[in-house]
Amino acid sequence: MLEQMIAYFDTIPSSHRALILAGGITFFWIIEGAIPMFKNDYGKWKHAKLNLIFTLTTIIINFIFATIIVQASDWTVLNHFGLLQIYALPTWLFFLLGMLLMDLVGAYFIHWIEHKVKVLWKFHMVHHADTHVDTTTANRHHPGESVFRAIFTLIGVFVCGAPIWLVMVYQSVSALLSQFNHANISLPAAVDKFISYVIVSPNMHKIHHHVVRPQTDSNYGNIFSIWDHIFGTFQVMELSEIRYGLDVLEGEKDKNMAYQLGLPFNKDIKTDY
Numbered sequence: 001m002l003e004q005m006i007a008y009f010d011t012i013p014s015s016h017r018a019l020i021l022a023g024g025i026t027f028f029w030i031i032e033g034a035i036p037m038f039k040n041d042y043g044k045w046k047h048a049k050l051n052l053i054f055t056l057t058t059i060i061i062n063f064i065f066a067t068i069i070v071q072a073s074d075w076t077v078l079n080h081f082g083l084l085q086i087y088a089l090p091t092w093l094f095f096l097l098g099m100l101l102m103d104l105v106g107a108y109f110i111h112w113i114e115h116k117v118k119v120l121w122k123f124h125m126v127h128h129a130d131t132h133v134d135t136t137t138a139n140r141h142h143p144g145e146s147v148f149r150a151i152f153t154l155i156g157v158f159v160c161g162a163p164i165w166l167v168m169v170y171q172s173v174s175a176l177l178s179q180f181n182h183a184n185i186s187l188p189a190a191v192d193k194f195i196s197y198v199i200v201s202p203n204m205h206k207i208h209h210h211v212v213r214p215q216t217d218s219n220y221g222n223i224f225s226i227w228d229h230i231f232g233t234f235q236v237m238e239l240s241e242i243r244y245g246l247d248v249l250e251g252e253k254d255k256n257m258a259y260q261l262g263l264p265f266n267k268d269i270k271t272d273y
Contacts, residue, residue: 010165028135051136082161105156107222122264138178181205
């Protein structure tokens with residue numbers, strides 16, 4: 001089965017990748033309506049409009065970087081460059097270590113850096129500006145941030161020596177897990193806690209979207225939660241106390257496209273980062 005998956009993702013058409021993205025949003029959108037964590041009284045369709053525009057810009061930027069990433073992947077394999085190319089590994093171990101490393105570099109590290117470097121933080125603020133987090137928030141990234149994340153995916157390819165099938169699996173799983181952990185869904189507390197030992201759960205990631213620190217500066221993971229446990233960035237809090245957004249922003253402008261695009265360049269917004 002693993003070999004079949006590798007063969008599929010080695011040549012996955014762009015249309016199939018788009019279906020995975022759209023299918024994930026649709027699936028979790030439906031689940032949100034059935035078991036919402038917070039009441040859906042904020043106008044889901046109106047709220048989704050801006051987030052889906054940012055999703056489109058993210059897709060466009062990823063498409064621009066796709067050729068570079070494919071060429072980089074082919075080069076690392078051809079030249080046996082990267083950690084995964086040092087030793088011949090069983091396929092299952094190659095896959096597992098590859099997913100862990102790609103998630104560490106392509107998601108956790110860039111996310112942590114965005115919270116520590118002021119210039120990058122100003123772009124990342126657009127993601128945190130959403131005052132009603134749901135599955136459409138997953139790809140709510142300023143185009144500038146989408147570029148930063150694409151660059152770190154590229155770095156992850158070089159660090160790992162990742163073949164293109166691994167990159168495609170990682171990006172597909174990353175998109176689905178991001179939609180899952182941003183989704184406004186209520187899982188039984190025991191189930192969510194159990195999940196959070198391995199992958200990032202909805203409750204775990206909602207804490208990251210709390211309006212103030214230290215919660216904002218915690219739970220950076222996207223696929224695997226182990227990085228937050230290892231690096232000491234895991235946080236818990238009562239879900240009833242969560243309030244979305246950022247205390248330095250005007251929350252009512254979270255759906256204003258011009259305001260959001262201008263956030264990184266708005267000198268009136270003060271931040272300690």
